[in-house]
Amino acid sequence: MKYSILDIPQGFTGGLNQSFSESAEGLGFLAGEVCIQGQVNGNFRLWRDRRIVTIQGGMTADVSLQCCRCLAVVVMSLQPILTLRCFPEEAQPDTVSETGEVTPEDDTYMYEGIFLDIRPIIREQVILSVPAYVYCREDCSGLCDVCGQDLNGAKCGCVLDQPSSHFLALQRLKQTLG
Numbered sequence: 001m002k003y004s005i006l007d008i009p010q011g012f013t014g015g016l017n018q019s020f021s022e023s024a025e026g027l028g029f030l031a032g033e034v035c036i037q038g039q040v041n042g043n044f045r046l047w048r049d050r051r052i053v054t055i056q057g058g059m060t061a062d063v064s065l066q067c068c069r070c071l072a073v074v075v076m077s078l079q080p081i082l083t084l085r086c087f088p089e090e091a092q093p094d095t096v097s098e099t100g101e102v103t104p105e106d107d108t109y110m111y112e113g114i115f116l117d118i119r120p121i122i123r124e125q126v127i128l129s130v131p132a133y134v135y136c137r138e139d140c141s142g143l144c145d146v147c148g149q150d151l152n153g154a155k156c157g158c159v160l161d162q163p164s165s166h167f168l169a170l171q172r173l174k175q176t177l178g
């Protein structure tokens with residue numbers, strides 16, 4: 001997963017096709033960052049234009065997340081795809097863009113020295129693909145604000161007074177906007 005830049009072929013047609021199957025630990029995930037189930041699998045193509053390396057590929061990571069309403073564990077299969085241009089750290093992508101080579105919208109990554117390690121890139125792609133709000137199901141009823149009962153099961157019979165209802169309305173509005 002770590003390449004010497006010089007070993008990466010020039011041009012798309014001669015590019016290297018690589019596949020991988022790595023554990024969360026092997027990819028450098030920190031404890032509590034994202035809870036990966038099993039291996040992260042994927043494949044990508046790697047090619048070079050002088051010292052600019054392009055990586056194009058996709059991966060699958062099964063992660064366990066928490067429903068943001070009822071806190072139930074939800075296992076989700078994330079499948080980020082990427083096209084990433086990697087520059088040597090001393091080169092500024094902005095400078096390169098003046099030649100018309102790179103547009104500012106391109107996803108870029110800086111590498112140090114002559115080695116390009118793919119693992120931090122994969123880790124970052126998995127983290128970026130985690131949705132901000134996860135629901136166990138579309139109409140999850142969440143937890144009771146008063147007693148904490150999971151309202152997807154039995155109703156608890158709590159009566160919400162005025163301020164709480166007001167609070168709930170605000171919360172609903174927030175969820176709609178979110």
Ligand SMILES: [Zn+2]
Nearest residue numbers: 067070136140
């Ligand atoms: Zn839920």
Ligand SMILES: [Zn+2]
Nearest residue numbers: 144147156158
């Ligand atoms: Zn309740």
